[in-house]
Amino acid sequence: MAHVIVRPPWHLPESAITPESVYHRRREFLRALGFVGGGLAVGLPALSQAAPQAGSSPKGPAFNPGSRNPEHNPTLRLSDESVAIGYNNYYEFSTTKTRVRELVGKFRTDPWTIDVGGLCEKPMKLGLPDLLAGFPQEERVYRFRCVEAWSMVVPWNGFPLAELITRAKPKPEARFVAFTTVLRPEEMPGIARMPDYPWPYTEGLRLDEAMHPLSFVATGIYGKALPKQNGAPVRLVVPWKYGYKSIKSIVRIEFTSKQPSTLWETLNPREYPFESNVDPQVPHPRWSQATERVVDTGERIPTLYLNGYAPLVGKLYPNRKV
Ligand SMILES: Nc1nc2c(c(=O)[nH]1)N[C@H]1C(S)=C(S)[C@@H](COP(=O)(O)O)O[C@H]1N2
Numbered sequence: 414m415a416h417v418i419v420r421p422p423w424h425l426p427e428s429a430i431t432p433e434s435v436y437h438r439r440r441e442f443l444r445a446l447g448f449v450g451g452g453l454a455v456g457l458p459a460l461s462q463a464a465p466q467a468g469s470s471p472k473g474p475a476f477n478p479g480s481r482n483p484e485h486n487p488t489l490r491l492s493d494e495s496v497a498i499g500y501n502n503y504y505e506f507s508t509t510k511t512r513v514r515e516l517v518g519k520f521r522t523d524p525w526t527i528d529v530g531g532l533c534e535k536p537m538k539l540g541l542p543d544l545l546a547g548f549p550q551e552e553r554v555y556r557f558r559c560v561e562a563w564s565m566v567v568p569w570n571g572f573p574l575a576e577l578i579t580r581a582k583p584k585p586e587a588r589f590v591a592f593t594t595v596l597r598p599e600e601m602p603g604i605a606r607m608p609d610y611p612w613p614y615t616e617g618l619r620l621d622e623a624m625h626p627l628s629f630v631a632t633g634i635y636g637k638a639l640p641k642q643n644g645a646p647v648r649l650v651v652p653w654k655y656g657y658k659s660i661k662s663i664v665r666i667e668f669t670s671k672q673p674s675t676l677w678e679t680l681n682p683r684e685y686p687f688e689s690n691v692d693p694q695v696p697h698p699r700w701s702q703a704t705e706r707v708v709d710t711g712e713r714i715p716t717l718y719l720n721g722y723a724p725l726v727g728k729l730y731p732n733r734k735v
């Protein structure tokens with residue numbers, strides 16, 4: 414009962430928050446986000462100078478972006494980097510997307526350790542250098558679809574989650590993988606504002622979903638180490654599921670036999686069920702999922718089943734009911 418008392422402004426469709434007209438021109442959109450001051454008409458290069466990032470990249474081992482894997486969406490137009498790193502859902506800091514990067518200053522992301530354990534033969538503790546040097550790095554362009562009905566196209570740097578899982582050697586009883594975000598209320602001002610949330614942020618996948626070659630461990634974005642607001646130093650990216658499955662700033666990966674609980678499913682299982690595949694035919698209880706707003710252009714486009722990844726991952730869901 415504790416977790417349903419608060420009714421914060423979570424997960425409203427974008428159209429409910431901001432008038433459509435704001436999105437019709439990019440410059441106006443960026444102004445709405447606070448990227449443009451004083452009504453000056455400035456171009457994008459000037460914009461990024463005008464908006465230095467409070468959430469800069471973490472210090473630490475040399476970041477290696479790898480080279481772009483041409484198999485993934487080679488023809489998609491990338492979203493503006495300034496939007497991807499300035500329009501963030503990270504509730505540990507703020508529920509206001511444009512505020513997150515202003516509030517990450519105290520968050521320490523170096524040193525960092527991921528504890529891999531549970532039902533596996535080779536539990537491990539992995540530091541960021543282990544992740545950067547111990548796995549084959551590459552860049553992948555992925556569609557990214559938030560449950561709130563907006564989307565981006567983002568180049569992530571990192572490696573397939575399957576590489577890490579294989580190394581941990583899950584036991585035969587392992588059927589799920591549970592992920593946990595770091596819990597540091599002293600550095601994360603949003604936590605105290607939402608005391609009824611079941612922190613830390615948790616997420617999970619079936620083991621076969623986690624082993625799918627599309628499931629990605631990201632340490633970078635746009636060829637640079639992840640900014641704190643995007644989940645530094647390491648996060649998950651599951652491009653065929655709603656964005657909240659792509660958990661940020663991971664400290665624990667655990668193999669389990671039972672389906673793990675997740676923050677969003679605990680808060681509201683009807684709206685945020687464990688599976689949470691992108692599906693235009695399954696509306697959110699409070700809004701349609703048939704279309705999505707491309708965040709940087711304002712264009713509205715149809716949403717694709719499994720976010721366009723059905724040819725690759727559709728066979729994981731033979732019993733889809735629509
Ligand atoms: N720990 C944590 N991970 C999180 C979230 C969060 O609030 N906390 N928000 C999720 C949601 S709703 C989305 S849409 C994406 C946003 O990722 P981005 O800010 O890099 O675009 O992160 C996901 N991962």
Ligand SMILES: [Mo]
Binds near residue numbers: 560655
């Ligand atoms: Mo989201």
